[in-house]
Each structure stands twice: as C-alpha cells, then as structure tokens.
Amino acid sequence: MNNLETKYNPKDVEDRIYKSWVDGNYFHAEPNPDKKPFTIVIPPPNVTGQLHMGHALDETLQDILIRYHRQKGEETLWMPGTDHAGIATQIKVEEALRNQDGTTRYDLGREKFLEKVWDWKENYGSRIISQLKKLGSSCDWERERFTMDEQYSKAVKEVFVNLYEKGLIYQGNRIINWCPCCTTALSDAEVEYEEQAGHFWHIKYMFKDSDEYVIIATTRPETLLGDTAVAVHPDDERYKHLVGKTLILPLVNREIPLIADEYVDKEFGTGCVKITPAHDPNDFEVGLRHNLEQIKVLDDDAKVNSYGGKYCGMDRYKARKAIVEDLDNLGLLVKVEEHSHNVGQCYRCGTTVEPITSKQWFVKMEPLAKDALKVVNDGEIKFVPDRFSKTYTNWMENVHDWCISRQLWWGHRIPAFYCQDCGETIVSKSDITVCPKCGGKVNQDEDVLDTWFSSALWPFATMGWPDSTKELEYFYPTNVLVTGYDIIFFWVSRMIFSGMEHMKQKPFETVLIHGLVRDSKGRKMSKSLGNGIDPLEIIDQYGADALRFTLATGNSPGNDMRFYEERVEASRNFANKIWNASRFVLMNLNDSATDILPQNLMPEDKWILSKFNDLVKKVTDNLDKFELGVAVQNLYDFIWDEFCDWYIELVKPRMGTENNPQNVLVYVLSNVLKLLHPFMPFITEEIYSYLPVTDKQALIITPWCEYKEDLIFKQDVENIEMIKSAIKAIRNIRSEMNVPPSKKAKIIIVTQKETVFKNGEAFFKKLAWADSVLVTSSKDGIEENCISLVTEGAEIFMPQGDLIDKEKEIARLTQEKVKLEGEILRVEKKLSNEGFVAKAPKAVIDAEREKGEKYKEMLDKVLEGLKNLQ
C-alpha cells in the first residue's frame, strides 16, 4: 500500500476493476418497488461497427449519468444492445464477398446470403460490445438486445400490423428517393444534399406541325425521355395562347401537351417546365393533377431502359452526354448555363439518388406527428439544450410520409403477403402460406423494413413489448436519452411518435443532445480523410479514465468539440495527480486512521471541509442540470487547487504529530472519489479500495455525498483565505525579487487578528519560506530596511538588510498605491451613483462598501510604508 508506483498505470487496473464490477453484479437492475428507477437505453451501435470517438463520447456521458444515479441509490438500468443496421451491414457483407471470391448476393440467393450475414454478425457483433466495456460502460449486460432478436422481431411485426390496421401504413406508387448503388428506396431523412456545380441546358421543344417552339431549361436532360408534358403558369401572358397545343418531344418524337399549372414560377428560367412525372417529385404532383402518363425511363441501377430508344442501356450520365450532343446536332440546344444546385446523395454510399416512382410502403405521418408534437410542446419531453426542441418541432410539423420499405435482404421482412390467385394483400403477424380469401398460394413481400422502423421501438421493444412485462411496468418511460444532434430526425423523433402511439406514453423525459467530436482542425472525423482517432488506441496509451475525462471536459451540451492528444495528456496528468495525492495520504496513515472526523478540527480542516461541502453541492446541481462539463471542472479545480496545492501543503507540518490530520485526509479523499467516480471510474475505484473507510464496499455502489450544513465553517474559511492571500503576497514578492526558496526570511506580521495569523505560523514557514514568524499587533520596534506588504487584514514586514533597493521598493509601493486608488475611485463612483444605491440589491451594495473600506485600509498602510521609505 505504501509502495504504489509514482505513476498511475491504467493497464494494471482497468481490466481487473471492470471484472470486479461484473463479478459483483453491480450493473444489473431488477424491478424493485422500494427504489426509484433510473433508466437509459443505449443508442444501439451498428452490430458490425467499430467504436469511434462519437460512440466514446455518447457512452461516456451515459455512463456518467448512470453511475451517478446508481450511487444515489436508484435502481439504475442501462439497457445495452446493437442494431442490425440494414444497409450498412448488407453493404459490408457484400463487399467482403466481392473481395473474397467475387460473388454477389444474387449468386448466393437470399437464403444463403442471409446465412452469411448472420455469420458475420456472430463474428463481429461482440466486438463493439467488448469495446464498450473497455470504456468502463456499466451496462446491464444480462439484458443485451439486438434489433433482430426473436422477441424484438415480434414487436416489429406487431407495430406494422397495428399501424396497417389503423390505416397508418399503406402501400402506394409514389415518388421516392432511389439509390442506384444500394438498389433500394430511401426515406427523405436518408438523403443528404450537397451543393454541386452543374449545368442548365436550354432546349427547344417544337410545336407539332409548326415552326413555333418553347424553350425549357433543365439540369437533368436525360429525364427528357420520360417527359409527358410541358407546363406554363396559367397567367403567363407569353404562353397563354399556346396552352392546349401539342409539342413534339425532341429525340423521342412523342406528342405531348402544353399544360397550365400554378406550380410553374413565371419568373424562373423561361417560364416553361418540362414535366417528367416518373422522375421528379413536383412533376409527379403535376402529373396527378393533369392525369399525365408516368413514363419511367431509368432502371434500378440508373441505366436508361427500353423506353429510351437508342439510349437504352446507357448509364444516366452517359445518356445525359449523348442526349445533349444529339440535341446540339439537331439545333435544339439553345444555350448552356453554369448552374449550381443541390444534389441528393445516399447517406450510406454517397451515390447520387434518383427520384423515381415506385411501389413502396409508407407510414402516414400526420396523425402520428400530432401527439409527438404535443408531448414536446407541453414540456413533457425536454431537450437539453432546449434549442433542439425547435429543430424537432420544425421537422415534425413539416414531415412527409415515411417510406419504410427497402429493397434489401438484411432486415425485418415486411409481413405482407400477396395471393397469386386473387391478388389479395394480407398483412399478418404470423406467416401464412394460403390466401384466407380464396385459398390460393401466397408470397411474402420481398422487401424489408427501414432499420429505423425497428430502432424506433427500442425503448419498449427491449423491455419485452408487446408482452406486458414487469420491466415495462417499472422502467418505462425511461429517464434520459443521450445522443448526437445528427440523429434527432432518424431516431429520436421516431421513438417519440412510436412511444406515444404504441405505449401511449413518452419514451423518455429528457433528451440530452451532444455535438460531434471533430479533429484538431475542426473537421469531422472520417474514414476517407483518415483523420479519425481510435478511442481504443487512446485508452491503450492514456487509460480509459483519461479519455472519459477529456470527452466530458470543456464542453457544453449540443456543442461540437475538438479532440487532440494534448487534451488527453492533460487528463492523464490529472489522473496521475490524484494518484499521487492518494499515495501521499496512504503513506502517512497509521493503523488507527479512518474517515471519521475528529472533534478537534483545525481551521484548515474546517476550511477544506467547507470547500468540499460546496463541491458536493456544485457537482450534484450540475449533474442534475446535465452540465457534466461544469461538474467535472468543479472536481478538477477542487482536487488540484484546493485539496492538493493548499490543503495537503497546509497539513504537512502536522503529519505524524499528535494532531495528525489523517482522518480529515481520508474523509475528504474518500468522499471526493465518490463524486469523481462517475467520470473516472477505474482510478477512483482502485484508490478507494486502499482507503480505511468505515463503509467499506465497492465505490461504484457507495452512496453519493450529501451536503452537510454542519460542515460549513464560514469564519474559518475567511481566516484561511486571509492566510492564503498573505502567503501568495509573500511568494509573489520573493519571486519578483528572485529570492530562491532555499533562502529563508524573517517575517513580521502586524495585524489586529493576531490569533488567526498565530495559528498560521507554520504555514508561513512551510509555504512562504520563513525561518521565523512574529505576529504582533503593534509596529513598534520594527527595524528599518523592511519590505512591507499590504494584504487583507495584515501588513507584513520582511527585513532585507542591505539587500533592499530603496528606489525599487518605492516604485513598487507607488504602483500598489495607484492600483488601490483606482479601485477606491471606482467603488466610490459606484456608491455615489444614486441610481445604484437606490436600485441595486442590498447585498451588492454592502459588498461594494466592504470592498471600499478594505481598499482604503490597505491604501493607508501603503502610504505609510512610502512615507517611511522617503
């Protein structure tokens, strides 16, 4: 115990401590009517994913909250698990197959391919979990869930059927976002828009049997193949007379009408718009209004199909080029403008998505959005910081129907069955093989559901829904959801309406939003940039506590943070500081040491106990407000500055004497470890195990500290602060005069508070390098050639013999004088301001008066000192 190394080595500690927590079963929660529940469900990482900094931040924040509430004695459940992550996982496995032997999923067929994915999941699914453990995450591993577990799948089917029966899920042929690379439909949320440089092609459309024409402008000339009309605004005088006439579609030579529709903006471009109902969402609507034909000209892989005549088989960009060339040759290309516009891209693979009409399943959002908005607007669900509730409501108010079918194989297969004979569609929780209507053979829908459709159920499906379980009864609704602002739309909003719809209760009360972890230059960490920092490497090098501390520090909710190694180094140094302070305490304990406070507390003991009490309040309040960054800063300041730099130094002279401060040291250290534990669980648990505390148990379950009124000693705090300022003043002057610590000095303290400073004699010797300290209330007999220092409550004289440079001393005191005069002037100005005296709170005025008097007193002494020198 006395031979701990001078450097904290996390590797000696972390795995062993983690195992002790698991063995102690401290992470496990059970419904317990005697206790208040506290629940967080983890944002399930992708099952084949690897831990990155974003996870590390997310998990750290959750673990802090979880450990805090566990120590507060609540029945604390952190529900862990993973997400099957439809597209992401399928892409990964397909890629692996391609690299392995060049096979595609089609070569294997659905069944074989899914076997491969399940194999993959078995291999890599545990990786992310073990990585979470490295961080110290105290999840209830007995309850680990996966979004494709049997029970979970039951919930997904239940929800689908339920919504279908309510008319909130429907199948329809509508414009959706199509990713030609993943060959699946995407929801609006899964498309990311990027400003790209493009062109604006102006094309002549000739009227039938006429030399007249209109000019349309387009950014996607290849869609011309699917045009079924040209539209103008009904009030547009330029074209009014032409409405109803027939145009000849260039290259295709199809006859299409010129129609009038309010959708067209007269001011934009030429005022004529080509209408391609099958490939543009606005045109689609126009097409419905005018009963236009939808001609789909692109295949699933974005190649022109047989409707495209000579362009058939060309990929969309090749076709674009060819069409522009042909139009130009025909003299139909009027001009080409540079044009920058937003291009939608698949959020998984980055391929430009193509709007395409397609038969898909949708969730009707409007009725669901209603309750989901109410619960946030009423403040039943709170976003931290609050501004994100606006982000949420804006989205929810304008939400479109949600396309939930995906043309993938990995995921929850849509529980819809189609009769081959009568064409009936049957939506059913259980698999069926024959049509209940005609007895014909049925086929199940080939598609799977959007991953987010299943993760939307996470807060209750993980607890056994649709069965009624004791877990749901006890732990639902959950307390906090911690996640990044980037998935509010994907996940948070969908959990909210799902919770409201299926549980008739909100899924959580607080949504704690954090920002992104960026690199040192503020860029997003990404694989393609290669600027990602691996949390596991950081843990390996600096320890999990240092990583956690770094991620929790200097950051406020909702804001991005920059991550660089120097910050981790600073955190590691802090861990080391704690380690060494603890070593010091442990080295100086005798067999009778405990954490029971003695009766005869010294002023400095009362000072640190008061400060510690303040800390308890601050840390607790900040944790309750989700100001984790402020809470951890409070701890840092207390430990390094107040406990190490002052308290330990102040009590060093008492070590080993009758008045040994060991119990106070043990008390403060053991208690501060409790407060620090949520942030730095490993090192705190380790050190706590060495301490002779009365409540000897694992720190992880040791009760949180309480604020104790009777451990606040106002007068002693004032006195010690006075001594501290005096010591600082002496250090300051010595440093200014380049006096090395080895050179001791005589100190005479003239004060009206003799007892206070007499009690502090030892402090001056140790911390202000004095060899003798004289405390007196009178200036009589003080030798000349003294440096005089004016500090709060005292005047300090340090005889310097011949060393004193009179001129320098006069200059210094003059400077001091000017400073004090300035302060006094400021205070007086304030106090002579009628408005201030009349309207400011009394406490502020009193404080200001007190300050003024203090300064005046000090100024008098400075002036006297100057007089003596001259």
Added chain:
RNA sequence: GGGAGCAUAGCUCAGCUGGGAGAGCGUCUGCCUUACAAGCAGGAUGUCAUAGGUUCGAUCCCUAUUGUUCCCACCA
C-alpha cells in the same frame, strides 16, 4: 427561401437565471520544497466581433450589422 449555433488570452474552449472575466495547452522567470518534473511557485497577454438600445450597472437581455458553421426546404 426558412431556422439554428458560434465569434471571450497565441491555440482549444468554459463562463449555469445581468454586479469589474476563467481553465487547459503554449509562453516567460525561478525551483528536483521528502505525493507527484505527467510536478511546484510566480508572471505576461483580453476594447469578451461591430454599432445601437434596455438598465443604476451588459461578455450575459433586445435590435441591427459583419464574419463563420450547421440543419431544413428544393425554382425545373
């Protein structure tokens, strides 16, 4: 087009309901003071983006401006 964030020390950032601004890193000076050089002591550097307003008093609240980042929408 709509919305939001940010602008504070050389750098990265805190600053929680308005009462003369802090930390880490860096930097300068002096110290291996028997827990810690991953340390100790001391120092320097700020028109708290700009301009108005509210107030006795504004880094903080309001308005406008500038710069910057992001989100949503998608006029072809």
